[in-house]
Amino acid sequence: MRDIAEPKGKGSNAPRRTGLLLVVSAPSGAGKTTLCREMAHTMPGLQYSISYTTRSPRPSEVDGKDYFFITEPEFMQMVQRNEFAEWAKVHNNLYGTHAGFLKRTMAGGTDVLLDVDIQGAKLLKKRFPDGIFIFVLPPSMAVLMERLRERRSDTPEEIERRFRVAREEIRNFSDYDYIIINDEIKKAIRDLESVILAERIRITHADRDWIREQFLK
Ligand code: 5GP
16 A cells, blocks of 8 residues: 555654545446546555445456455445445445545545445545545547447446436536546546645645644744
8 A cells, every 4th residue: 555645754743634535426437447546556645445346247357456246145244334434226236335444544644536326425425524526427428328338248238227327327416526527538537636636735634733833833
């Protein structure tokens, strides 16, 4: 785990801050997964939150990297043990975010990037009002359909259903703080990076005691 927020020389008087909670939602096919993965891979101080799901892995997916693939009884046990910060049923499968992971990572000063659906984002907004909520749109509905079809792992019925659900999800765009249109992945990455960099220096996330100590004493 990269952790640039750890101050140079522990015990020094460098500023401290808890990690940001960055929530990214988008309809399937908007390219959100690629965007989040790329971001977490290249940006120091940022950790991707790997969700738990009861969905079967797609051919290219790896357990523990893309998702933790678990059974429905295992998932429900985690629900009962209160291990999820949020969980939801999406496209007939269960998905959840591990609360302990979020807490530990943010407490260590590392920012967390989450890829959750709109139901999950709503729940997280209640629990983490300081979270940053980002919505990713495809360039058009036609491109969205093309992208869903290109992903050969889903059946035509599933593709059709995801397309319909996408329109419903997009209705919620104004609940988010930022909108990124994923027309060109490099530009979308730059947009997301800009959001994270700006949020890191926002006054709400500053170590006020450190500033007072350093400059106002
Ligand atoms: P997919 O099956 O295509 O990987 O993901 C389907 C949907 O589930 C996406 O909208 C994705 O954002 C959402 N999702 C993935 N992980 C979670 C999670 O932990 N919680 C919630 N609420 N949604 C998730």
